[in-house]
Amino acid sequence: DAKTTQPTSMDCAEGRAANLPCNHSTISGNEYVYWYRQIHSQGPQYIIHGLKNNETNEMASLIITEDRKSSTLILPHATLRDTAVYYCIVRVRRWDDKIIFGKGTRLHILP
Amino acid sequence: ETGVTQSPTHLIKTRGQQVTLRCSSQSGHNTVSWYQQALGQGPQFIFQYYREEENGRGNFPPRFSGLQFPNYSSELNVNALELDDSALYLCASSLEAAGGVETQYFGPGTRLLVL
Numbered sequence: 001d002a003k004t005t006q007p008t009s010m011d012c013a014e015g016r017a018a019n020l021p022c023n024h025s026t027i028s029g030n031e032y033v034y035w036y037r038q039i040h041s042q043g044p045q046y047i048i049h050g051l052k053n054n055e056t057n058e059m060a061s062l063i064i065t066e067d068r069k070s071s072t073l074i075l076p077h078a079t080l081r082d083t084a085v086y087y088c089i090v091r092v093r094r095w096d097d098k099i100i101f102g103k104g105t106r107l108h109i110l111p
Numbered sequence: 112e113t114g115v116t117q118s119p120t121h122l123i124k125t126r127g128q129q130v131t132l133r134c135s136s137q138s139g140h141n142t143v144s145w146y147q148q149a150l151g152q153g154p155q156f157i158f159q160y161y162r163e164e165e166n167g168r169g170n171f172p173p174r175f176s177g178l179q180f181p182n183y184s185s186e187l188n189v190n191a192l193e194l195d196d197s198a199l200y201l202c203a204s205s206l207e208a209a210g211g212v213e214t215q216y217f218g219p220g221t222r223l224l225v226l
Contacts, residue, residue, distance in 0.1 A: 034214075043201050044217045096166055097213075099146075102153055
């Protein structure tokens with residue numbers, strides 16, 4: 001079973017920041033938080049990952065709480081192309097560890 | 112673009128038939144994982160191949176089998192197709208190496224319809 005809990009769906013206005021929450025209260029010390037997204041009928045796209053520090057890349061920012069029991073993915077200026085299902089995943093940072101996907105959050109960007 | 116390619120993009124089969132799906136991993140990646148995604152669900156792990164050997168398997172029956180070739184490309188074979196095998200099949204590649212890239216990068220998927 002997935003180790004994360006996410007809202008089923010969210011709406012965000014185009015141009016605004018999209019903040020996607022994720023709860024992972026049973027995360028272990030060696031587990032990272034990964035985010036992927038899946039645009040309709042395409043393969044999942046890697047976005048970002050982190051252990052305990054906040055992370056930022058060209059796609060998004062990842063904010064992890066100090067107790068590591070929850071995190072937020074931030075898309076700073078959402079566009080219509082960001083409409084997708086976003087998956088929050090907890091896993092060890094090993095090349096051979098399988099990914100356990102939950103149902104994710106369906107993000108709708110509204111024009 | 113991740114550099115992971117899959118073929119074919121779409122496929123229609125009938126119940127009881129066999130199917131082979133193909134995946135070419137990102138350049139330099141030596142590990143391939145396969146996932147099945149039913150409509151409206153998240154992807155489910157089928158199995159993983161590393162150095163041409165199966166390296167972990169999810170809760171799928173033996174009629175799901177695979178191969179990995181010396182160039183790290185991979186095949187997923189499904190025998191005796193059932194209607195419930197209709198799904199999007201995804202492969203993901205990653206690299207095993209000291210300090211290597213652990214992130215799995217996914218291909219576009221093959222959509223299989225079993226009638």
